[in-house]
Amino acid sequence: MERTSSPSSGRPGVLRRSPSPARWRRLFRGGALAGTAALLLSGLAVGTAQAADVNNAQNAGFESGLAGWTCTNGTTVGSPTHGGAAALKGSPTASDTGQCAQTVKVKPDSTYTLSAWVQGSYVYLGASGTGTTDVSTWTPGSSGWSQLTTTFKTGASTSSVQVYLHGWYGQAAYLADDVSVFGPDGGGGGGTTPSVPGAPGGLAAGAASATSIPLSWNPVSNATSYNVYRDGTKVQSVTGASATVTGLTAATTYSFQVTAVNAAGESPKSAAVSATTTSGGGNPPGGGGNVPKHAVTGYWQNFDNGAAVQTIAQVPSQYDIIAVSFADATSTPGAVSFTLDSAGLKGYTVDQFKADIRAKQAAGKKVIISVGGQNGTVSVTNSASATNFANSLYSLMQTYGFDGVDIDLENGVNATYMSQALRALSAKAGSSLVITMAPQTIDMQSTSAEYFKTALNIKDILTVVNMQYYNSGSMLGCDGKVYSQGSVDFLTALACIQLEGGLAPSQVGLGVPASTRGAGSGYVSPAIVNNALDCLSKGTGCGSFKPSRTYPDLRGAMTWSTNWDATAGNAWSNAVGPHVHAMP
Numbered sequence: 001m002e003r004t005s006s007p008s009s010g011r012p013g014v015l016r017r018s019p020s021p022a023r024w025r026r027l028f029r030g031g032a033l034a035g036t037a038a039l040l041l042s043g044l045a046v047g048t049a050q051a052a053d054v055n056n057a058q059n060a061g062f063e064s065g066l067a068g069w070t071c072t073n074g075t076t077v078g079s080p081t082h083g084g085a086a087a088l089k090g091s092p093t094a095s096d097t098g099q100c101a102q103t104v105k106v107k108p109d110s111t112y113t114l115s116a117w118v119q120g121s122y123v124y125l126g127a128s129g130t131g132t133t134d135v136s137t138w139t140p141g142s143s144g145w146s147q148l149t150t151t152f153k154t155g156a157s158t159s160s161v162q163v164y165l166h167g168w169y170g171q172a173a174y175l176a177d178d179v180s181v182f183g184p185d186g187g188g189g190g191g192t193t194p195s196v197p198g199a200p201g202g203l204a205a206g207a208a209s210a211t212s213i214p215l216s217w218n219p220v221s222n223a224t225s226y227n228v229y230r231d232g233t234k235v236q237s238v239t240g241a242s243a244t245v246t247g248l249t250a251a252t253t254y255s256f257q258v259t260a261v262n263a264a265g266e267s268p269k270s271a272a273v274s275a276t277t278t279s280g281g282g283n284p285p286g287g288g289g290n291v292p293k294h295a296v297t298g299y300w301q302n303f304d305n306g307a308a309v310q311t312i313a314q315v316p317s318q319y320d321i322i323a324v325s326f327a328d329a330t331s332t333p334g335a336v337s338f339t340l341d342s343a344g345l346k347g348y349t350v351d352q353f354k355a356d357i358r359a360k361q362a363a364g365k366k367v368i369i370s371v372g373g374q375n376g377t378v379s380v381t382n383s384a385s386a387t388n389f390a391n392s393l394y395s396l397m398q399t400y401g402f403d404g405v406d407i408d409l410e411n412g413v414n415a416t417y418m419s420q421a422l423r424a425l426s427a428k429a430g431s432s433l434v435i436t437m438a439p440q441t442i443d444m445q446s447t448s449a450e451y452f453k454t455a456l457n458i459k460d461i462l463t464v465v466n467m468q469y470y471n472s473g474s475m476l477g478c479d480g481k482v483y484s485q486g487s488v489d490f491l492t493a494l495a496c497i498q499l500e501g502g503l504a505p506s507q508v509g510l511g512v513p514a515s516t517r518g519a520g521s522g523y524v525s526p527a528i529v530n531n532a533l534d535c536l537s538k539g540t541g542c543g544s545f546k547p548s549r550t551y552p553d554l555r556g557a558m559t560w561s562t563n564w565d566a567t568a569g570n571a572w573s574n575a576v577g578p579h580v581h582a583m584p
């Protein structure tokens with residue numbers, strides 16, 4: 001959350017631990033990253049493979065060391081590899097991204113599919129000198145092998161392009177293997193036309209919920225994607241060797257199969273595996289006690305940054321969850337504290353604050369303490385700090401009467417220890433504990449990202465994730481296309497990633513600014529917020545993106561902040577609140 005009065009900043013959305021989309025554009029030039037937006041906003045379509053198409057990359061699997069590649073800080077390793085006996089290891093430094101590049105011969109006016117298998121955090125794949133639009137794609141992180149794929153079209157006189165892989169400044173080493181520049185033979189390639197992949201093996205089902213079943217299988221070396229079938233019907237297409245099938249019925253047995261796909265075709269189906277959803281008891285997953293089925297969350301500012309100063313009592317009744325901003329780090333690792341800014345809040349006393357919290361709770365509202373914000377640097381990176389985090393939060397709950405906690409740590413989270421801390425807090429507070437999260441868009445682009453992993457780790461006690469759909473620039477949607485913030489498509493296509501990535505619809509909310517002054521960018525009118533809610537829950541009001549199914553249990557919406565809302569005459573809550581509460 002934003003603590004300054006600068007309208008250009010708003011509620012935090014600037015990625016502090018890694019490059020934000022805006023920073024990519026500032027720092028990279030020429031053959032380096034131009035951003036995923038350049039890739040997909042170019043409108044290039046994946047070309048259909050022809051009989052003469054080949055892999056034009058030389059030494060694509062690094063079996064001949066770095067022959068054909070030019071690297072700044074690269075070497076080859078014998079393990080782990082994706083295929084064969086070698087893989088690339090790039091080692092970024094504080095001043096170097098660890099880039100490895102190759103000049104690949106291509107045919108003019110032709111479409112190519114560029115792909116590579118990668119492992120590690122912030123790994124980038126791209127092509128420059130295409131003669132049209134240079135492209136790139138990336139992954140925020142993966143502990144196992146995952147495939148990056150994009151396409152580009154060459155210009156009328158282009159005979160070669162530069163393809164490259166790199167990590168990010170100061171990040172850990174990355175791995176890459178089995179690079180492919182698949183398309184018409186440019187005359188210098190070292191690959192061959194791919195064959196249809198074999199059927200995936202090792203298909204297994206994980207721990208089911210009442211509405212979802214996670215699946216995993218063994219990767220197929222020449223596959224570019226996988227299709228998931230439920231009872232014989234295709235329900236998903238994914239690039240990695242795992243998927244979570246959602247939207248299922250409680251206490252029901254399903255049969256699943258998976259196929260592997262590449263440019264040559266689709267494999268036979270894998271052996272089937274059956275799994276049964278839990279009974280569910282008719283209640284939505286997660287914690288939070290009696291939080292309404294459809295809820296509005298608002299952040300309340302414990303500081304004066306130019307927005308209207310409020311007491312808790314003055315927060316409109318349309319808000320079901322009020323997140324008090326913020327708890328701050330102490331000198332004890334992992335521990336947090338909270339001090340009411342009575343002076344900044346025009347003499348608002350602690351006793352009045354506590355009384356107002358009790359009155360809101362008596363009216364059926366939840367009041368929670370938010371940890372972090374843009375300037376928050378709480379660090380939970382080991383068991384001791386996880387214990388300190390849980391103990392200090394529980395102490396604040398007892399002191400002020402808070403119903404739970406909001407995690408808004410924009411300096412990053414460690415999924416292992418944050419999950420441990422929140423489970424420890426849950427054990428102390430019980431099933432009525434409200435846990436919300438406010439990650440940035442980049443934190444929820446992949447289930448391998450630490451924020452997303454944390455949410456999935458605590459899914460049984462998590463109330464809602466209200467991702468910040470602002471201050472982020474263009475981002476990928478669940479259909480692989482890039483969408484610009486400030487549109488209904490940006491809200492729906494990015495929410496789809498969470499909805500299809502394992503979170504229950506009741507655990508997904510849309511986080512937006514209450515006014516143009518509430519964020520540096522990404523403001524949308526309440527009408528667009530309501531259209532997005534309708535699109536996701538009912539299939540109406542959509543833009544160009546329309547989800548493959550509806551999510552009637554979608555939790556609702558969040559805003560930064562109740563104070564900026566009040567500054568604008570409560571226009572946001574007066575429009576969005578009744579709409580959320582009228583959802584089916």
